């Protein structure tokens with residue numbers, strides 16, 4: 001009894017102590033948002049320290065399962081930083097803890113923080129102060145404020161009695177998520193295990209490329225824009241071991257190559273669609289990929305002409321389409337090969353997109369007969385939805401995404417492969433298709449979207465199909481679109497519904513959007529789609545203090561004008 005009281009006292013003392021070491025500057029307000037807390041790196045220490053407390057509490061609540069903390073601001077400028085928490089399955093922290101995360105980050109003084117924690121511990125039934133332990137794995141990107149914020153996170157974690165922090169070093173965001181997931185599954189979880197898994201499964205994918213599909217040297221060449229972040233650094237480490245592909249890293253993050261995310265990286269390429277830092281007309285025709293600062297986003301591009309600075313873009317929607325085609329094809333081979341009637345593999349394949357997905361991609365996927373569903377913006381929503389399927393493929397247009405396979409499906413696939421590997425079936429098309437799915441499930445990160453593993457899966461599929469960048473690009477033509485940002489007094493006054501495609505409050509805003517959209521009729525002949533109208537929606541950003549406006553129409557001029565007129569309504573109403 002006395003020992004318990006002592007421990008309780010110690011717990012309170014530690015929380016008061018750490019909170020007084022990281023006072024909240026006046027006027028600071030943090031919101032957990034689409035991807036954790038983000039702000040100017042120099043102001044982030046109080047929020048990161050509190051995220052440390054939060055992660056340790058989450059681990060205690062989950063019986064000591066490892067939880068992750070990633071210190072990154074992804075594609076944002078180098079001066080920014082951020083923090084987010086990974087749950088034991090490697091996914092994002094359960095959403096019902098977000099209101100507590102917000103309250104904790106904004107607790108005005110040590111006493112308020114202590115009371116908040118004690119109340120939450122009681123409400124959630126967290127066995128704090130017992131003999132329970134907590135483990136938190138930490139990773140950070142290459143930002144200069146990373147080390148300072150790591151220290152703040154460690155102090156937060158250590159404020160919870162029994163918590164144990166493990167610094168995994170400078171990593172891509174998806175590496176840390178992968179490590180958390182593997183650690184909790186009791187399987188190998190180090191960085192070298194991660195690399196070995198990528199290299200081995202990529203090699204297996206290439207071994208399964210039909211002999212007549214082997215590409216020429218140009219087909220094997222890939223230039224990767226590392227956004228001067230951690231992704232390029234990691235790719236440099238493993239590229240020599242990736243056989244069958246010749247990778248050149250630009251904006252690799254080496255001294256003197258440029259600033260993190262500045263005029264480079266996946267976000268820049270996807271939004272600007274021009275030749276950017278590190279690329280020139282000499283690269284015309286070469287397949288290029290671009291990562292963001294923490295390497296969880298991937299897009300592809302090709303410098304289209306020597307005289308203009310434009311690039312042809314393959315965004316997340318087209319990466320998703322390539323993955324969907326490939327997986328569907330393997331399932332068809334397995335299930336439709338006449339001779340093996342008893343050996344089928346029923347699978348529910350689901351495609352998950354957000355409202356930002358280009359309408360042409362959705363139409364393309366639906367035309368293939370695939371089930372396409374929508375969620376709000378943010379991988380935490382997409383990932384969760386994708387887990388409802390045997391195979392769920394999700395991508396945001398900006399390049400966040402992955403493919404998730406259910407445990408049950410993988411075990412059926414494993415049994416089928418074993419059956420087929422014996423007897424005469426070994427070497428059959430069906431066996432090869434099963435092996436390809438198996439290798440793909442090991443290559444692609446199951447915890448979260450991962451630019452490095454996504455890139456290797458794209459490369460393997462292009463080789464399998466014998467496709468050039470151009471073949472891939474021509475799967476469908478994107479509808480012209482425009483995204484704008486509007487500054488308003490309080491962006492939270494906009495409330496959306498129907499996966500963010502409609503504004504429910506203020507209702508007059510949706511009326512204006514409908515009216516403007518009605519003016520922008522699509523030319524059906526030209527676009528060859530079933531749409532009869534342009535499309536437009538607005539939503540408050542979860543990572544920036546802005547309202548985003550997205551518009552799509554049959555021509556660029558129309559998309560621009562639709563976005564502009566709706567942005568004007570937003571300004572008038574809320575500016």
Ligand SMILES: CC(=O)N[C@H]1[C@@H](OP(=O)(O)O)O[C@H](CO)[C@@H](O)[C@@H]1O
Pocket residue numbers: 034035074356377378379396398400540541542543544548
């Ligand atoms: C339109 C858009 O690209 N939004 C991005 C952006 O979210 P916002 O809530 O729109 O700020 O950042 C998120 C985190 O990186 C990413 O998941 C999302 O796709």
Ligand SMILES: [Mg+2]
Pocket residue numbers: 074075292293294295296297
């Ligand atoms: Mg990112």
